[in-house]
Amino acid sequence: DTGVSQDPRHKITKRGQNVTFRCDPISEHNRLYWYRQTLGQGPEFLTYFQNEAQLEKSRLLSDRFSAERPKGSFSTLEIQRTEQGDSAMYLCASSFPGGNTIYFGEGSWLTVV
């Protein structure tokens, strides 16, 4: 499979715990995006990387959230001190250099109890 892959697909965690999600983009893509999607809503932009540089961050990305892409390949999204409001699907997407079309992974479901 050469699509965007995300891990884990599902995570249940207790409030206050930290969680980390991983995304492996399509190999030729140098752009990588993180989105969040809650029930009944469309995906909301969180942040974007070009290679290893994090170029944009949404105001939705509070200081409890941190994303990295250390070698310009895979990326991680960490949520510290999770809250119930963090329960959502976290989507990763990637695109070609200069491309406007982004390709999504299957998402990582987070449930905070």
Next chain:
Amino acid sequence: AQSVSQHNHHVILSEAASLELGCNYSYGGTVNLFWYVQYPGQHLQLLLKYFSGDPLVKGIKGFEAEFIKSKFSFNLRKPSVQWSDTAEYFCAVNAGNNDMRFGAGTRLTVKP
């Protein structure tokens, strides 16, 4: 900032009925427009896109969409739906930056 409105939250049709899903966006400049589909249990997939040129764009599975600049609209159409079209449909706008804005989605249920 750009925003996207999808008028219908849930549409229920019988097989062979015609489909039109509304999408309006608010942004005054040049935009790139997309429709994505999410089948049950699957990831978002690109259905079609408009960057420039012919405002009537054709996508996969018989879908098409028409960009009407004066109405800030990009409605999705299909002349005859099938049960397998049951899914959630998202309209999205990218104003040339990297912040793609999505509508809230329209859930389509096609009755066999």
